[in-house]
Amino acid sequence: MEFPPIRVRLLRDGARIPSRATDLASGFDLSACIESPILVGNRPVLVPTGIALEIPPGIDAQVRPRSGLARQGILCTFGTIDADYRGELLVTLYAVAPGIEHTIEPGDRIAQLVFGLLAVARFELAADLSPTQRGAGGHGSTGR
Template identity: 65%
Template structure:
């Protein structure tokens, strides 16, 4: 079943999310800058997109980093777009090292939007959980 997310373009130059290839799971999100380029360093910088979206209940819309930017040491924070939010989508970018900076221009692809179905779940309190080989082993406990 094809779902529809309604998108409002808030300013001139805002662009609809776009899938670069037919098999891509993420839709590219573009910067919509009015005051010129923005330099990204280690401190988080909020970048406007010029978009507001109406996500239907039952869908999970997540913003994720782009691998092309990550390869350069620039990440976006993961973000959730709740179905009742109608404000402008803002993407937070930062670099991962003090010697890395990146200039964002109007129209640059800065993040990707991945949409999935939400699962309706219930939480049940338990006194004990089932046992596994890993058990309570934390980060790196599997040796990989």
């Protein structure tokens, strides 16, 4: 199935249309649209991309970390871009530990955008849920 086109609006000079680094990459790189460098440390920093998107209904768009930055201890928060949002995409970056810093330069690739088909769930109120082997076991309850 081919996705409908994602409409992109460039909001200012230096903004870049998201692009894949290779033909088989699942994510489209998002670039920083900034006039001067931004220092990322252990406090969240909003980095503008200079773009706004028109996501078609039924498409799920998620902002995810880039592995190259993650290897350096710099992550972005996962984010979902809703189909009715038309504002600028901002990426929240932070360092995973004190003492880690990274400078974002204009045009740097800072995150990736991944698309999928949106599953529209329907909820039903229930007095009981079917039993499973795990049951209500929490994080780590299935082993290491």
